[in-house]
Amino acid sequence: MMRTYDFAPLYRSTVGFDRLFDMFDAPGSMTSAGDWPPYDVEKTGEDQYRISMAVAGFKPEDIELVQQEDTLTVSAAKQPEPDGVQYLHRGIAARAFKRSFTLVGHLKVVDAGLNNGLLTIELKREVPEALKPKRIEIASAAGSQAAMPADQPGQIEHEPEPPKQAA
Template sequence: MRTTFDLSPLFRSTVGFDRLIDMLDQVSRVEPMTNWPPYNIEKAGDDQYRITMAVAGFSPDEIELVQQENTLFVNGQKHPEPEGVQVLHRGIATRAFKQSFNLADHVKVTGASLENGLLTIELKREVPEELKPRRIEIASGTGMKALAQDNQPQQIEHEPQQKSKAA
């Protein structure tokens, strides 16, 4: 039995979290078969993450990783079996798969490896220095000039323009 969640209260009370709410909305509509291949998402450090996917039977040249903006696409496509091979029982899945992961801002793929049927994708969040929080010193009132707003009309003095004589 599938339960559905009404996310409309979130839409009414949040500003600027459209992507997050869209992701939550998509998760509630996911079909059971789109969870293949199985995967884990781990936090490996303060700004380091790891995605591990079980892709037994796939070789590195049959898997494609593409990061486009804030989305990581993982596609797997088996090469056709050689002529003359007759499989009597297929227990290892060889169907193609497409999986996408929405990444937070400034998260980049730093590496990927395939070992023992597990695809491991290393990710790191690298926030540029100009976007990192910075502490702002507060000056004491004695050292700063007071900025006051003066609504009094100001008189602007103009120097008289000299007329040029035409000869």
């Protein structure tokens, strides 16, 4: 009997990982908040991502986005309905939710919008200059000897050793 494993839950709440083995570096970084509200995570460019969440029935003032260090939390709570509203059928979910995403690799929220019940959150990787790789030039030995005339021998200067004392 062959077993199959579904790794999809590993990808659900983490944005910025492009390879599966990276997921195992932070096994406790994901939340298990269920599957509501449904959402998609897209890679839209080399250093750009988009989270889209279906939040039908919520207004922008009902939704809160908070980024604290490497965690993005999206939460929402509906305002109470005015008295006298009587539903015969209630199919649009109005329950409060809170979902957290672990943002890795210096991802920052650059924009968010709500249109036709779809919340979109635009993310961009912004690596600080101090953490970016720097190319270091290597001087060639021939280049340093070229500055010295060929008829003069090279000399290494050092401190002379102190005379040894007899015991």
